[in-house]
Amino acid sequence: MTLYAQTPRRRMFQVLADLLVIAWVITWVRAGRWVHDTVAVLAGPGRTLEDAGTSLSDGLSSAGDTVARVPLVGDEARTPFTAAGNAADSISQAGVEVQEGAMQLAMLLGLTIAAVPILLVVAVWFIARARFVSRARAARRILDNAADLDLFALRALAKQPVRALARISDDPADAWRTKDPDVVRALAALELRSLGLRAPAPH
Numbered sequence: 001m002t003l004y005a006q007t008p009r010r011r012m013f014q015v016l017a018d019l020l021v022i023a024w025v026i027t028w029v030r031a032g033r034w035v036h037d038t039v040a041v042l043a044g045p046g047r048t049l050e051d052a053g054t055s056l057s058d059g060l061s062s063a064g065d066t067v068a069r070v071p072l073v074g075d076e077a078r079t080p081f082t083a084a085g086n087a088a089d090s091i092s093q094a095g096v097e098v099q100e101g102a103m104q105l106a107m108l109l110g111l112t113i114a115a116v117p118i119l120l121v122v123a124v125w126f127i128a129r130a131r132f133v134s135r136a137r138a139a140r141r142i143l144d145n146a147a148d149l150d151l152f153a154l155r156a157l158a159k160q161p162v163r164a165l166a167r168i169s170d171d172p173a174d175a176w177r178t179k180d181p182d183v184v185r186a187l188a189a190l191e192l193r194s195l196g197l198r199a200p201a202p203h
Contacts, residue, residue, distance in 0.1 A: 002136040003129070005196025014129075014196075021125045025118050032114025039106035046098030053092025132196060139195050149199060150179075153187035160190055 005011040142148050153176055157165065168186045169175045175183035189199040 002133060002140065002197075005132070005136075006198045007193055007196050010196040014132075017125065017128075021121060024121050028114045028117050032110040032112075035113045036106045036110030039109055040103060042105070043099040043102035046095045046100075046102060048095070049098060050092050050095030053088050053090070053095055057088035057092060135195055136197060139192065139197055149184055149188035150176075151188075152191040152199075153184045156187040156191035160187075160194070164190060 004014050139152075142151060157173055157176060165172045165187070168190065169180075169183045172183060172187060176187060185199060192199050
């Protein structure tokens with residue numbers, strides 16, 4: 001599989017594109033983590049609420065146990081402490097829910113901030129690279145030897161800019177029809193260069 005062009009200029013641009021995509025991904029991953037960490041701070045009050053509720057519930061439970069040991073009125077006196085302890089447990093649970101909500105929001109925002117720009121750029125990069133690999137593979141299957149250059153010379157006549165063709169010959173179409181080897185090779189090299197490939201060495 002040909003992942004990179006054979007021609008130095010195009011290979012340089014491909015490597016540069018790869019490095020830019022990597023830098024882009026790293027940048028947005030860091031941005032996503034920063035957003036996640038920033039939003040996760042919202043879980044702080046929830047932890048405080050949970051700790052306060054748990055501490056209050058433990059204190060009330062301990063007080064209720066102490067009161068319960070009082071003869072005759074112990075069980076009745078314990079009831080308000082139990083009810084208050086249940087209320088404190090509710091406060092603690094509310095703190096847990098605040099933390100879970102903040103962490104879920106932090107995860108969602110962090111992933112969204114990072115994933116959207118990364119996926120867009122990586123998709124464009126992948127499509128461009130896949131197109132290059134597909135074209136290069138097809139060209140290399142055809143281009144077994146110098147005798148196959150005629151097809152690429154014809155493609156050059158059909159696709160390449162007139163100014164580029166004029167630099168090869170004053171009448172490149174006639175030279176191609178008459179099988180001028182130098183012109184055919186120059187035309188094929190022009191087309192192959194646009195695909196990031198080199199023409200095979202002449203035999």
